[in-house]
Amino acid sequence: MKYLYKIASVLFLLFLTACSEEKIDESQFGTVSGRVVSADTFTPMENVKVFSSPTSSIVFTGADGKFTIPNVKVGEYSFQAQKDGYIAKFEAVTVGANKAAEIVFELKKSTANNKPPTVPVLAAPTDNSTGQVIPLDLTWTVTDPDADELTFKITVRNNKNSDVKIYDAVKEKKLTLTDLLYGVKYYWQVEVTDGVNTPVLSALSSFTTMAFPTARYLLVKKVNDNNVIYAADDTGKQYQLTSSDKNSWRPRRNNQANKIAYIATNGSQNDIYTMNLDGTGAKKVTSSVPIAGFNSNYVGFSWNTSGSELIYPNFDKLYKISSDGSGLTKIYQTPTGKFISECDWSADGKKIALKVNDSDGYGAEIYIINLSGVLTTSIISGEDGALGSVNFSVTGQKLVYTKDVSGFENSTYRQLDSRIFEYSFLTSTSTQIVTEKTSGTNDLDVRYSPNESELIFTNTSNDGISAKNILKTSIGIANSRQVLFSGSSMPDWE
Numbered sequence: 001m002k003y004l005y006k007i008a009s010v011l012f013l014l015f016l017t018a019c020s021e022e023k024i025d026e027s028q029f030g031t032v033s034g035r036v037v038s039a040d041t042f043t044p045m046e047n048v049k050v051f052s053s054p055t056s057s058i059v060f061t062g063a064d065g066k067f068t069i070p071n072v073k074v075g076e077y078s079f080q081a082q083k084d085g086y087i088a089k090f091e092a093v094t095v096g097a098n099k100a101a102e103i104v105f106e107l108k109k110s111t112a113n114n115k116p117p118t119v120p121v122l123a124a125p126t127d128n129s130t131g132q133v134i135p136l137d138l139t140w141t142v143t144d145p146d147a148d149e150l151t152f153k154i155t156v157r158n159n160k161n162s163d164v165k166i167y168d169a170v171k172e173k174k175l176t177l178t179d180l181l182y183g184v185k186y187y188w189q190v191e192v193t194d195g196v197n198t199p200v201l202s203a204l205s206s207f208t209t210m211a212f213p214t215a216r217y218l219l220v221k222k223v224n225d226n227n228v229i230y231a232a233d234d235t236g237k238q239y240q241l242t243s244s245d246k247n248s249w250r251p252r253r254n255n256q257a258n259k260i261a262y263i264a265t266n267g268s269q270n271d272i273y274t275m276n277l278d279g280t281g282a283k284k285v286t287s288s289v290p291i292a293g294f295n296s297n298y299v300g301f302s303w304n305t306s307g308s309e310l311i312y313p314n315f316d317k318l319y320k321i322s323s324d325g326s327g328l329t330k331i332y333q334t335p336t337g338k339f340i341s342e343c344d345w346s347a348d349g350k351k352i353a354l355k356v357n358d359s360d361g362y363g364a365e366i367y368i369i370n371l372s373g374v375l376t377t378s379i380i381s382g383e384d385g386a387l388g389s390v391n392f393s394v395t396g397q398k399l400v401y402t403k404d405v406s407g408f409e410n411s412t413y414r415q416l417d418s419r420i421f422e423y424s425f426l427t428s429t430s431t432q433i434v435t436e437k438t439s440g441t442n443d444l445d446v447r448y449s450p451n452e453s454e455l456i457f458t459n460t461s462n463d464g465i466s467a468k469n470i471l472k473t474s475i476g477i478a479n480s481r482q483v484l485f486s487g488s489s490m491p492d493w494e
Helices: 002-020
Strands: 029-038 049-053 066-073 075-082 089-095 100-107 121-122 129-132 136-141 151-158 164-170 174-177 185-193 205-211 215-222 227-232 238-240 248-253 259-266 269-276 309-314 318-322 329-333 337-344 350-356 367-369 376-381 385-394 398-404 418-422 428-434 441-448 454-461 468-474 482-486 489-493
Touching: 029 049, 029 075, 029 089, 049 066, 089 100, 121 185, 151 174, 215 248, 215 482, 227 248, 248 489, 259 418, 309 337, 318 337, 337 385, 350 385, 367 385, 376 398, 385 441, 398 441, 441 489, 454 489, 468 489
Parallel strands: 029 100, 129 205, 418 441
Antiparallel strands: 029 066, 049 075, 075 089, 121 136, 136 174, 151 164, 151 185, 185 205, 215 227, 215 489, 227 238, 248 259, 259 269, 309 318, 318 329, 337 350, 350 367, 367 376, 385 398, 398 418, 418 428, 441 454, 454 468, 468 482
């Protein structure tokens, strides 16, 4: 009986112990989710197979590249993303109880069976073609057996200088060239890559651009807040000569030198430059003494007839300089300290017309000096308002200029009614040239035409902010005004 009691006591204790212990759930789970993207473009990838080791459910990504695997038993796993044509990617994941683990797979294309693109075929312009217009489109054809995204690199050289221009990361089978030179032979080649294989090169091809056209007009237009110089032909077609990234204005052509002189910004000062008729070969002329006056928009200079020298102002002084930048000489200084704003050198080289004014642009005078700096003729002085645009006739017996007949003066140098006048040295008189100017506008920047039967000039509203247009009119012929170039100013016609 005692023995049975002991057995019963032991069984009772075991029962109590079993009842006091908690049950352990050996089947706790978590969730694994994530996304599969292209390693090159990071775009979502659809229908990518995702599974793990140890084995869990097998799922496929949706159109957004996302996947979710629920009820994954807690533990350490290696998940794999797999798709034909791509290198499989593995990611280690720890799954916790009632927790969500996140994975991002970046799959790279497999190069094992990827084929390179075909050799690019240069389509246009055809090899050795001539007379190509500017700007010019380069086009080519190429295919890729695996439909990979293609990227192109185009290399362009020419036979005039050592410039090599490379246009990289081009995605289209076309490239527009806007900065070509006229009358130059160019060589070009296309390199294509699919991002997998070694780049493939095309054959070399060449073309020659058209010769620079006959363009007797020069004008200035605003481009990105900069003054930009253009040439224009008799049909009105325009050819950009100076860069849109630099401020360049007041062009003056010399036919004997086959050069164009102009003003351009150079740091904190303005200098005179020369260039070829097609805009190439820009060369700075002035250096130690820049061109300067009361307002850079109203400062001008002049060639001599042969194009070997230029005259220009620096505040109250007038300088002469050779077109190659040598031989700087001061030839005149105003006796009253007034600034020289504009000047013109007669064709015979014996007379210089000057327009001078105070620091506000007023108290203006126009007079003639000889090369010794002696004042020989006073054209106009002692009148209120603005003057400008001095230009000799070819014989030197006439001079055109502009005058604001309103006599208005203010701090912004606004003109209200600027008209064109002509001075005769034979009669010592000035006469307004009737050009039927529209009320509320100004005629500015006047110059004789090459045959001197016409005048070319700028017309604009006197509000100071409206568009400027270049017009011409026949001298002595009523109602002959016509617009040559819209949105333009500072004309030259040689």
